[in-house]
Amino acid sequence: MSYLDLQGVEKYYDDFYAIKGIDLAIEKGEFIVFVGPSGCGKSTLLRMIAGLEDINGGQLMLDGRDITHAEPAHRDLAMVFQSYALYPHMTVEENMSFALKLAKVSPAEIKDKVEKAAEKLNLTQYLKRTPKELSGGQRQRVAIGRAIVRSPKVFLFDEPLSNLDAALRGQTRVEIAHLHRELGATTIYVTHDQVEAMTLADRVVVLQGGIIEQVGTPLELYDTPANKFVAQFIGMPQMNILPSQLFRSQHEGAVETGVRPEHMALVAHGEGELNGDVEMVESLGNETLVHINVNGNVQQQIIVRLYERPNLRAGDMVGVDADASRLHFFAADGSALRGEG
Numbered sequence: 001m002s003y004l005d006l007q008g009v010e011k012y013y014d015d016f017y018a019i020k021g022i023d024l025a026i027e028k029g030e031f032i033v034f035v036g037p038s039g040c041g042k043s044t045l046l047r048m049i050a051g052l053e054d055i056n057g058g059q060l061m062l063d064g065r066d067i068t069h070a071e072p073a074h075r076d077l078a079m080v081f082q083s084y085a086l087y088p089h090m091t092v093e094e095n096m097s098f099a100l101k102l103a104k105v106s107p108a109e110i111k112d113k114v115e116k117a118a119e120k121l122n123l124t125q126y127l128k129r130t131p132k133e134l135s136g137g138q139r140q141r142v143a144i145g146r147a148i149v150r151s152p153k154v155f156l157f158d159e160p161l162s163n164l165d166a167a168l169r170g171q172t173r174v175e176i177a178h179l180h181r182e183l184g185a186t187t188i189y190v191t192h193d194q195v196e197a198m199t200l201a202d203r204v205v206v207l208q209g210g211i212i213e214q215v216g217t218p219l220e221l222y223d224t225p226a227n228k229f230v231a232q233f234i235g236m237p238q239m240n241i242l243p244s245q246l247f248r249s250q251h252e253g254a255v256e257t258g259v260r261p262e263h264m265a266l267v268a269h270g271e272g273e274l275n276g277d278v279e280m281v282e283s284l285g286n287e288t289l290v291h292i293n294v295n296g297n298v299q300q301q302i303i304v305r306l307y308e309r310p311n312l313r314a315g316d317m318v319g320v321d322a323d324a325s326r327l328h329f330f331a332a333d334g335s336a337l338r339g340e341g
């Protein structure tokens with residue numbers, strides 16, 4: 001049995017079936033990221049693991065113990081929220097000590113744990129301040145510190161960085177990765193942000209409508225998506241998907257064919273596997289994204305990613321070749337077809 005084991009875990013809100021029998025085995029020390037569109041059940045599933053929502057079906061095991069119906073305080077988990085949820089009238093030190101005081105840990109041990117966590121999180125010089133005297137990033141680090149001092153078996157994060165601006169998000173993301181390397185703690189992390197998911201995760205869990213679409217390492221999901229949903233959810237800009245008959249390479253049973261923007265190249269108009277007109281050119285400096293209406297059809301718009309700066313403008317006619325070795329084939333039900341076909 002793995003360290004944290006979800007077996008057929010279900011959640012109903014009255015007659016709304018929110019989590020539809022999730023099976024997931026998480027190993028000790030793994031960094032797991034839940035991603036998926038808004039409303040797919042990421043927070044619900046995390047809160048069920050934390051014990052903040054009842055589990056209506058199935059079983060949850062942690063380190064060999066059945067915690068399906070255990071009180072949150074008896075689960076040995078610590079959760080960090082987007083909203084930080086710090087006590088505003090307490091100092092950083094008091095915020096970080098609070099749970100340990102409740103657990104009747106000795107003052108000397110509390111002091112030691114808080115000092116060590118503060119050092120890891122670069123908070124030592126802020127221990128006597130209250131949350132309103134801190135920046136958003138510092139507050140989020142206090143919230144993480146409060147979780148660390150409890151030495152939980154599993155850390156749970158629900159979009160911890162989404163209140164921060166882009167630069168601070170990037171910096172805090174690196175800090176969280178560093179912290180995970182240092183502590184080696186089993187972590188489940190919910191995010192909307194693909195870059196966070198791809199850079200932090202050992203394995204990513206893609207959820208949709210209360211079910212798991214795929215579980216895999218970031219590159220497994222990128223290179224071998226199990227279906228059309230995962231293919232288009234992972235990767236920015238998203239994978240181009242068109243009717244299979246438009247392509248030279250065919251695969252038995254495929255009705256749609258996908259190709260990532262970076263696996264296509266521009267050629268002369270009329271000479272491409274696909275041909276069309278340029279709708280828009282996005283020059284981003286490091287790369288150029290060329291939007292093309294295949295056969296003049298705006299319903300069949302694709303994006304080609306180039307690492308040079310082509311001399312192109314809207315309305316130009318172009319041909320596009322797809323790298324035949326990087327095509328993805330999808331059956332009518334959206335599942336990916338692989339191997340010889």
Ligand SMILES: Nc1ncnc2c1ncn2[C@@H]1O[C@H](COP(=O)(O)OP(=O)(O)OP(=O)(O)O)[C@@H](O)[C@H]1O
Binds near residue numbers: 013037041043
């Ligand atoms: N207390 C509740 N009562 C009824 N329905 C709820 C409740 N909490 C969540 N839901 C529903 O359950 C589904 C999953 O919600 P959840 O908050 O887990 O989504 P999420 O994936 O975290 O979305 P987001 O990315 O927007 O945070 C949604 O359809 C939501 O409306």
Ligand SMILES: [Mg+2]
Binds near residue numbers: 043
């Ligand atoms: Mg949520």
